[in-house]
Amino acid sequence: MLWGYCAGSGKSGYQICVDLAEPAYKCSCPSRKFPCKHTLALLLSWADESVSAAEPVDFARQWKAQRAGRAQAKVTRASAPATPQQQAAAEKRAAVRDERMRAGVDELARWLDDRATEGLAPLASAGYAPFDQMAARLVDAQVPGLAARVRECGAVASSGSGWADRLLVEMGLLRLLATAAGQLDQLPEPFAATVRARLGRTPGTEEVLATEPTRDTWQVLGSRDTTDSTLVARAVWLRGRQTGQVAQLLAFSPPGQPLPAASATGTEVDADLYWYPGALELRAVLRPGQAAASSFAAPAGAVSVESGIDQVARALGADPWLDRYPLLLRGALVPGRDGSPWCVMSEGEALPLIGAASQAEPWHLYAATGGQECDVAVEWTPRGVVPLSVWTLGGLVNA
Structure with a gap:
């Protein structure tokens, strides 16, 4: 976590806390913006490596203890027998x-x-x-x-x-x-x-957090927002470095309202993941307040397009109504010709790209890869795949 003081318009400085694992923020200023400019200033200082390590001061320690207490209370309520x-x-x-x-x-x-x-x-x-x-x-x-x-x-x-x-x-x-x-x-x-x-009948988060988790180093492959008339949904796709399991973290908000901060693509966290019930373990939730995320050089477990199609087939066998599924492919982006769509291709097998203009024809990703094979994270749909990110010799490039 981060903590600090910031001089403001008041007599005393503002007290700022940031939980880097969730993330979560707390500032004693009266701003209605969340996170406020003081919190952002602290985060920028941390990103610039100008925040030193130290033992938490009282207000930071109290805030962290309160958050841990609320999280434990949720688990206790979920596991407590009903009257x-x-x-x-x-x-x-x-x-x-x-x-x-x-x-x-x-x-x-x-x-x-x-x-x-x-x-x-x-x-x-x-x-x-x-x-x-x-x-x-x-x-x-x-x-x-x-x-x-x-x-x-x-x-x-x-x-x-x-x-x-x-x-x-x-x-x-x-x-x-x-x-x-x-x-x-x-x-x-x-x-x-x-x-x-x-x-449309899913258990509450507290009930899911009371189940048995899966421990792994979860790598963030990418995220995608979708909108309908009533909600904006953000799907964040994870893959376990050791287990190879994929997971979907979902967040929702009304149109025009901000979504919760998503885990950054290209980061990983060693944490417990809790699964929503179903024949296919896919949607999950991370318990708040676990270890902070760190970046990784390249994801683990990329497969060929043919093997990716096999993964989707097995997932559809468990959930015939599945319409979104993450794949980590080892392949090349190939531009479309004569009206044919762009695709990601490996070993003679290809999947067409769909999405917005920059996704269906991702020239910036093609330029970054130079047309060579690389690790490509995509979201499978019945109509084709939506590119999320690629890892080249130069590092991560988001779609």
Whole structure:
């Protein structure tokens, strides 16, 4: 951690603390900006190696102890047994929600069957309206995950040439999810947890932190932000140096509001990672207040494109609705020609690049690599891969 004093407009200097592991900030100034300029000044001094090592002063030690106490209290609350009254109230709420969910799932299944019976052609001229109406009913049924996928179908139906094929795939996956949701009590628990997560029912962070963690040196391969009408989501992709496991850290905020600070690409931390339940261990959470991150020269465990495709296939076997997955590939970026897309290629196998202009045609990455093979971190999607970062002889370059 860092701590220091900064002269301000008040009579006494401001007290500043920074927890480098999360990161987290504390300053005694009245600024509404977070982190404030005094905190940034301390961080810049640290980055310039002008902050010396010392034993924490009282206010820094107290702040760190308070943070550790709050973190422990969260774990204690999550692991504490519920009282009979709390348990009865929770069971009643769960029963009401389960009934609403079943009704919503049944309605979605009928709606999808009707669309298949009528054919997809009427949807081409109907616009977003039928999808938005169905999504609104699913929100009322408290299955927001299904509602989001139905809205995505509306975008697919308006996506131009080849829309019918793409829509049929999405509606087929929706029908599979509706069928699985109607048989939750018959599914193996890990897969049932996956289905619940796709419906939008995930456990709280405190409950996840009460599970058994995986210890490793977690390397940050990259991050990507996505936006819909209600939320901005940031996915940070990690890979364990020893275990080879990949992980996704998710953060959300309303549009226009800042997202929490993300771990920097090219850094690693020796820490415990806690997994959300599911047949595929992917989404996870790091316990706050662990060791500070440090940079690494190159990531461990890059594979060929063919091996990367095999990794995705195994992941899809555990979660058929998976639409984002990290890959660390050893390959070359190849520019597209005659209308073909750019791709990342190794040993004769290739994956097309997609994304914004700078991602689908990443000239700056091509210039950094010189067209040679290097370690490329990408985010796989069903339509292609989005480049996140590359490691060349000159070091890390972000997409």
